[in-house]
Amino acid sequence: MAVSHSDYRKEQITSMRPAKRIENLPPYMFTRIDQLLEKKQQEGADIINLGIGDPDRPTPEHIVEALCQAAHDPANQRYPSYYGLKRLRDTISLWFEKRFGVALHPDREILPTIGSKEGLAHVSWALINEGDWALLPNPAYTVYKTSVILAGGRPYDLPLLEENDFLVDFDSVDARTARRARLLYFNYPNNPTSAVADGAFFERAIQFAKDYDLVLCHDCAYSEITFDGYKAPSLLQFRAGKDVGIEFHSLSKTFNMTGWRIGFAVGNSELIDSLATLKTNIDSGVFNAIQHAAIEALEGPKEPTEQTCLIYQNRRDLVIETMEQIGLKAQKPQGTMFVWARVPPGFTSESFSQKLVREANVFVTPGSAFGSFGEGFIRISLTISDERLKEAMERIRLCLSAGK
Ligand SMILES: *Cc1c(COP(=O)(O)O)cnc(C)c1O
Numbered sequence: 120m121a122v123s124h125s126d127y128r129k130e131q132i133t134s135m136r137p138a139k140r141i142e143n144l145p146p147y148m149f150t151r152i153d154q155l156l157e158k159k160q161q162e163g164a165d166i167i168n169l170g171i172g173d174p175d176r177p178t179p180e181h182i183v184e185a186l187c188q189a190a191h192d193p194a195n196q197r198y199p200s201y202y203g204l205k206r207l208r209d210t211i212s213l214w215f216e217k218r219f220g221v222a223l224h225p226d227r228e229i230l231p232t233i234g235s236k237e238g239l240a241h242v243s244w245a246l247i248n249e250g251d252w253a254l255l256p257n258p259a260y261t262v263y264k265t266s267v268i269l270a271g272g273r274p275y276d277l278p279l280l281e282e283n284d285f286l287v288d289f290d291s292v293d294a295r296t297a298r299r300a301r302l303l304y305f306n307y308p309n310n311p312t313s314a315v316a317d318g319a320f321f322e323r324a325i326q327f328a329k330d331y332d333l334v335l336c337h338d339c340a341y342s343e344i345t346f347d348g349y350k351a352p353s354l355l356q357f358r359a360g361k362d363v364g365i366e367f368h369s370l371s372k373t374f375n376m377t378g379w380r381i382g383f384a385v386g387n388s389e390l391i392d393s394l395a396t397l398k399t400n401i402d403s404g405v406f407n408a409i410q411h412a413a414i415e416a417l418e419g420p421k422e423p424t425e426q427t428c429l430i431y432q433n434r435r436d437l438v439i440e441t442m443e444q445i446g447l448k449a450q451k452p453q454g455t456m457f458v459w460a461r462v463p464p465g466f467t468s469e470s471f472s473q474k475l476v477r478e479a480n481v482f483v484t485p486g487s488a489f490g491s492f493g494e495g496f497i498r499i500s501l502t503i504s505d506e507r508l509k510e511a512m513e514r515i516r517l518c519l520s521a522g523k
Contacts, residue, residue, distance in 0.1 A: 140269050149488060152469065155476050166476070167503065167511040170484040172310070174375040174456065175502045176430065179423040182374060185415035186408050195407035201399045203231030203383075207410045211383055214417045218342075219353040221361075227388040228361070230395050231405050231413075235340055235369035235382030238394065239304075240266035241401070242336050242365060242384070245393040247272040247301055254296075254303040256287055258311055258486060258493030260338065263304040275300065278492040284450075285314035285459075289327045297331040306338035308351050308454030311489045311498040315349065315453045321357045328363040334390060335364035340382075343373040343424050345454035346432040355386060365390040372456065373424055374416045381405050381413050431456055434501040434508050441512040445519045458499040459486070463519070468494055479518035481511045 189195050208225035232238035243266040253267040257276040264274045279285040307316035328335045337354040354360045369382035438458045442449040449460035462471040468485035475481045486496030
């Protein structure tokens with residue numbers, strides 16, 4: 120039978136549908152705020168965006184210079200090795216030993232990644248079988264959940280509650296669920312809550328993983344962005360951490376290198392090996408010149424990162440001071456580039472964020488963007504110039520005192 124033109128078109132359109140795994144991803148929720156922002160911007164409003172999770176400061180010049188030099192060398196213009204440059208892995212090993220006191224085998228326990236997001240997403244694909252459960256903090260960086268769904272796994276929420284200082288409460292997970300789980304993601308210093316975890320917490324996490332035979336995937340992206348002398352631990356520095364865990368590090372926040380796409384996974388050699396096998400079948404590694412720049416970053420002076428931390432620390436103090444003045448409850452964070460604050464009574468995360476856009480021309484991220492247990496909070500980014508941040512705090516203060 121002849122196919123009519125319109126039938127043919129319809130067929131084509133059907134085949135343009137995404138795969139189920141894409142359709143199964145959680146829907147985007149903040150269309151209304153986006154529309155409001157767009158309208159405001161069209162009207163010429165000067166919106167201050169405190170929703171950006173991207174450092175405002177440039178990459179230190181000596182790192183940029185290392186990239187430029189390496190880019191000229193034809194050897195660096197070819198496909199990189201799947202496992203990263205040996206020199207980079209050696210440098211990471213030295214850096215890790217100095218920083219955390221943990222010895223890592225450069226060939227078996229370290230794998231460079233194309234930013235840590237890539238590793239965090241692919242570790243699900245490397246470890247999860249269809250239908251396996253994965254335990255995920257809520258609220259959280261959304262990559263954990265989406266990658267579990269894409270890999271055919273089932274996400275199970277671990278609420279991060281204020282009364283637990285936003286730490287995963289292992290005792291609240293029932294044994295049946297824990298036994299069914301293949302892996303557990305967690306992240307301290309934490310985005311979005313900016314909570315940090317102490318040694319006892321890490322030891323509890325390792326015990327939990329051993330009790331239920333599951334893998335710990337620790338996202339350590341903010342290990343170097345800390346304040347007031349606080350030093351964040353690595354999962355691997357605790358006994359048996361390396362037996363049960365893989366940890367993801369990133370140069371993005373430490374050296375203001377988000378656009379460069381470089382991070383690394385460290386930990387259990389079998390887990391590293393599984394991730395590497397998956398990656399060799401998908402990507403071709405990190406541009407060699409960027410790996411040389413990463414070597415420069417990790418071997419280079421500590422001052423640029425210390426400077427970055429001081430800048431965020433001062434901005435944190437400014438934001439916390441404002442939160443206190445207007446009566447919004449917020450913990451003073453010891454790390455990350457965020458302040459996590461409670462919305463005033465009578466508001467949801469979204470309605471408060473909308474109010475600030477509408478009445479103060481300031482955008483803050485609704486906590487619910489990071490999961491249902493983020494409801495009732497907003498996340499304020501510290502990645503904007505001191506001057507603009509001051510202006511934003513002034514606007515928020517005025518906006519909230521106007522209603523009183
Ligand atoms: C920024 C961030 C990362 C790092 O991402 P890259 O891919 O390394 O740039 C990882 N986890 C969290 C929670 C982050 O906020």
